[in-house]
Amino acid sequence: MTPPGLRRDGLDARVRLSRGAIEVDVALTAEPGQVIGILGPNGGGKTSTVLALAGVLPLAAGHVEVGGRLWDDGRRRLAPEQRQVGLMLADSLLFPHLRALDNVAFGPRSRGVPRQQARQRARAELERVGLADRESARPGELSSGQQARVALARALATDPALLLLDEPLAALDPDTRARTRSDLAARLAAYDGVTVLVTHDPLDALTLADHLVFVEDGKVSQTGTPADVLSEPRSAYVGTVVGLNLYAGQGDSHGHVRTADGGLIVTTSPTEGPVWATVPPSAVSLHLHEPEGSPRNAWRLRISAVTMQGQSARVGLVGGVPLTAEVTLESVTALGLQVGHDVWAAVKATEVRTYPR
Numbered sequence: 001m002t003p004p005g006l007r008r009d010g011l012d013a014r015v016r017l018s019r020g021a022i023e024v025d026v027a028l029t030a031e032p033g034q035v036i037g038i039l040g041p042n043g044g045g046k047t048s049t050v051l052a053l054a055g056v057l058p059l060a061a062g063h064v065e066v067g068g069r070l071w072d073d074g075r076r077r078l079a080p081e082q083r084q085v086g087l088m089l090a091d092s093l094l095f096p097h098l099r100a101l102d103n104v105a106f107g108p109r110s111r112g113v114p115r116q117q118a119r120q121r122a123r124a125e126l127e128r129v130g131l132a133d134r135e136s137a138r139p140g141e142l143s144s145g146q147q148a149r150v151a152l153a154r155a156l157a158t159d160p161a162l163l164l165l166d167e168p169l170a171a172l173d174p175d176t177r178a179r180t181r182s183d184l185a186a187r188l189a190a191y192d193g194v195t196v197l198v199t200h201d202p203l204d205a206l207t208l209a210d211h212l213v214f215v216e217d218g219k220v221s222q223t224g225t226p227a228d229v230l231s232e233p234r235s236a237y238v239g240t241v242v243g244l245n246l247y248a249g250q251g252d253s254h255g256h257v258r259t260a261d262g263g264l265i266v267t268t269s270p271t272e273g274p275v276w277a278t279v280p281p282s283a284v285s286l287h288l289h290e291p292e293g294s295p296r297n298a299w300r301l302r303i304s305a306v307t308m309q310g311q312s313a314r315v316g317l318v319g320g321v322p323l324t325a326e327v328t329l330e331s332v333t334a335l336g337l338q339v340g341h342d343v344w345a346a347v348k349a350t351e352v353r354t355y356p357r
């Protein structure tokens, strides 16, 4: 809750630092109340960025400004405890000997709030995450999802201007994860500070974040709303996250896109110049013989992987235009799809979408 009269100005940061072998350079901006989702491959610099925002890692250059206050300008910085930050990690790191109420009250207490007032605040926070009736439970008596909600309540009990969530749901099993995700979404909707959420799970990012920032090898490879990113991925990694086959190519005026590897893709979408082309895996059909008929793409490719996903199968294909195809389990059986076999992959030209690079 923002005290009356205190204006919240959101986040304006440029994090520049060296970490291991990589040079991190990540700019982040957000309005109060917004959630920024940071995604990226392992070791890309996501956690380093969050640690720099928290003040645990010093900036080599750049700045961190939160709520109109300069926290770090690359030379002078506020210590972590001087920053209005709430932190939640995959490991909820609750004190095992303290009941839920005192775990949550710990933050305000350590900032000098008197005991009764801190407990009152903790009670309100537990209520907001639906745990009013479990305030006396020790962490060992709570489920993993409840522990995560206590950790969230604790992170918010100090009125942070910046809430940092680093893989907050990663330790939960899929069912608990889904339920806790919706609890988290509800709580974040009522939070008026800025949230930075690091996650590997596209579903977390797509359902919780207003804005996505992809960090690869220390740099921002793409930013945008979830809708922007879903429709127009701009790196191989982002393509994989949103589940589309993505190609960088050069288009001509005849609807032909030539990829860097020499593959040819035919599309009805505008093509001239450097373009990205996407093919949804579900738009790929597989055949044992060369398909005939309307203008479409037909590539002879080799199967590199077959994995089941619910009622369908994902088939990895390598060759001139490497693809992932999503087909029914019946087709896997009927066509006898196996790693190492060659098949024809067909995609209608109308299913290939392009946009400028």
Ligand SMILES: Nc1ncnc2c1ncn2[C@@H]1O[C@H](COP(=O)(O)OP(=O)(O)OP(=O)(O)O)[C@@H](O)[C@H]1O
Residues within 6 Å of the ligand: 019, 020, 021, 022, 040, 041, 042, 043, 044, 045, 046, 047, 048, 049
């Ligand atoms: N304690 C450390 N000391 C030195 N280098 C580190 C340390 N922790 C991580 N690194 C290195 O810093 C780089 C960035 O790591 P970071 O943890 O920020 O990436 P990440 O994107 O969060 O990765 P992950 O998804 O695996 O958590 C990596 O090259 C990593 O090896």
